[in-house]
Amino acid sequence: MINVTKSYLPDLEEYTNYLKGIWERVHLTNDGPLLRELEGKMKEFLGVKHLKFCTNGTVVLQMALKALDITKEVITTPFSYVATTNALLWEGCTPVFADIRPDDFCIDPGKIESLITENTQAIMATHVYGNACRIEQIQAIAEKHNLKVIYDAAHTFGSSYNGRSILSYGDVSTCSFHATKVFHTVEGGCIVTDDDALAEKLHFYRSFGHRNDDYYSIGINAKNSEFHAAMGLCVLPKVPHLIAARKQVFSWYDDRLNFERITRPTLTSGVDYNYAYYPVVFDSEATLLRVSDALKAQEIVPRRYFYPSLNTLPFSIGHEPCPVSEDVSLRVLCLPLYPDLPEEDVDRIAAIVNEAVAVITEPV
Numbered sequence: 001m002i003n004v005t006k007s008y009l010p011d012l013e014e015y016t017n018y019l020k021g022i023w024e025r026v027h028l029t030n031d032g033p034l035l036r037e038l039e040g041k042m043k044e045f046l047g048v049k050h051l052k053f054c055t056n057g058t059v060v061l062q063m064a065l066k067a068l069d070i071t072k073e074v075i076t077t078p079f080s081y082v083a084t085t086n087a088l089l090w091e092g093c094t095p096v097f098a099d100i101r102p103d104d105f106c107i108d109p110g111k112i113e114s115l116i117t118e119n120t121q122a123i124m125a126t127h128v129y130g131n132a133c134r135i136e137q138i139q140a141i142a143e144k145h146n147l148k149v150i151y152d153a154a155h156t157f158g159s160s161y162n163g164r165s166i167l168s169y170g171d172v173s174t175c176s177f178h179a180t181k182v183f184h185t186v187e188g189g190c191i192v193t194d195d196d197a198l199a200e201k202l203h204f205y206r207s208f209g210h211r212n213d214d215y216y217s218i219g220i221n222a223k224n225s226e227f228h229a230a231m232g233l234c235v236l237p238k239v240p241h242l243i244a245a246r247k248q249v250f251s252w253y254d255d256r257l258n259f260e261r262i263t264r265p266t267l268t269s270g271v272d273y274n275y276a277y278y279p280v281v282f283d284s285e286a287t288l289l290r291v292s293d294a295l296k297a298q299e300i301v302p303r304r305y306f307y308p309s310l311n312t313l314p315f316s317i318g319h320e321p322c323p324v325s326e327d328v329s330l331r332v333l334c335l336p337l338y339p340d341l342p343e344e345d346v347d348r349i350a351a352i353v354n355e356a357v358a359v360i361t362e363p364v
């Protein structure tokens with residue numbers, strides 16, 4: 001079976017070497033030495049000022065909202081993983097969906113201003129598929145209306161924009177290190193900011209709001225363990241190699257797919273890309289389902305990502321339509337992409353896709 005993604009695993013020996021240290025120290029979690037080492041190395045790799053390694057890429061979104069005192073309306077994207085909207089709803093905020101751009105599927109800055117009310121406090125946008133949002137335009141709107149900017153940068157590890165990690169933009173950016181992402185720690189995530197006071201606040205939020213017997217603030221448990229940090233320390237040095245291997249798979253798809261009937265989202269200029277996903281867009285949902293069925297019949301599993309458009313979630317009703325996002329989410333499919341996907345498999349996948357796309361259906 002070929003899945004949409006396959007986690008990179010380091011040499012077992014490399015990982016067990018870290019385990020030996022954990023066994024010697026018997027320090028399993030709570031700001032341990034491997035976690036600190038990983039945080040230091042990630043900061044260096046990304047070139048960011050403050051970075052807190054946490055348990056996942058969802059709780060860090062919640063922590064960002066809490067730390068910035070966001071409780072009211074947040075203008076957000078309908079085209080993201082459900083965690084983005086869930087974090088807002090979980091924190092009691094009101095998501096207000098601004099539609100996406102038809103070319104790169106990131107939030108459309110031109111749709112934001114008309115949605116701002118006296119209750120708007122922030123913009124929460126997703127850098128879709130590891131590509132950058134229109135960062136300058138979003139920043140200008142935020143400054144004009146005194147709004148905070150939170151980026152769900154879960155896809156962007158290893159992507160940069162104008163020579164800086166995409167994670168370095170916004171008041172706060174968050175990332176996910178889930179097993180399916182370009183860089184992973186099995187489960188994990190981080191929160192990044194330049195703001196010293198905010199970083200301090202987040203540090204306490206991560207571990208219940210206290211240090212020893214001193215209680216500073218509310219908090220949650222978002223601490224990650226030495227075992228997860230060890231995985232991160234094994235995978236991090238391989239990231240440039242993993243991205244290069246993804247790029248190779250990308251170019252095989254680019255060479256083989258028939259783009260007379262398939263389109264692809266565009267890359268924002270200035271982005272040095274991490275090749276996180278290979279989304280393809282079909283002319284209709286019917287074509288998507290035909291392609292998807294043809295692949296699954298050969299034990300190849302693509303993923304509808306992102307689907308559904310988040311303004312249509314059944315548990316979060318009453319939102320304005322977002323026609324672009326609703327349309328794209330019905331027609332976009334991510335094809336299998338991981339560093340050691342063999343060229344013959346890309347051949348086979350592309351052939352199945354091209355054939356299924358070419359079937360002419362009778363109008364009904």
Ligand SMILES: *Cc1c(COP(=O)(O)O)cnc(C)c1O
Binds near residue numbers: 057059152
């Ligand atoms: C993966 C992902 C998340 C959630 O991250 P977890 O680590 O699984 O909690 C949030 N937002 C986006 C856009 C993601 O792709």
